Amino acid sequence: MASELLEAVEGLTNDHDPDHVSYYELVQRMDAAIDEAAANPFLRQAQAGVRLHLARVRKLSKSDPRRLASAAVEHQRIAQAIADGDPALAIATTRVHLSNALQHALNTKELAPVRPAAS
Numbered sequence: 001m002a003s004e005l006l007e008a009v010e011g012l013t014n015d016h017d018p019d020h021v022s023y024y025e026l027v028q029r030m031d032a033a034i035d036e037a038a039a040n041p042f043l044r045q046a047q048a049g050v051r052l053h054l055a056r057v058r059k060l061s062k063s064d065p066r067r068l069a070s071a072a073v074e075h076q077r078i079a080q081a082i083a084d085g086d087p088a089l090a091i092a093t094t095r096v097h098l099s100n101a102l103q104h105a106l107n108t109k110e111l112a113p114v115r116p117a118a119s
Helices: 002-011 023-040 043-060 063-084 087-105
Strands: none
Touching: 002 023, 002 063, 023 043, 023 087, 043 087, 063 087
């Protein structure tokens, strides 16, 4: 899967799939493979709730080609760490990815926290 993600990174710049459907399908396959490998129903249930909200964040990435390309590289690194059997690296690369996604969302007007007006 890591090699497929690497190819997907290169494919994000072509106009054959402007909505990046094939990339997002690949990410969904990666998520499903991680869920299956973990074989933890509690984790699967928790992640199902989180993934519902990811749709909004992913729409923001679609409109920011640099973030989308960065996220694709991050996904590839996560998959490679898992394929290499390196749980510490898989955890670290996942944390980096989640942190970057959160920072991007918080710095995006559509998802930025609403701040009360000054009195």
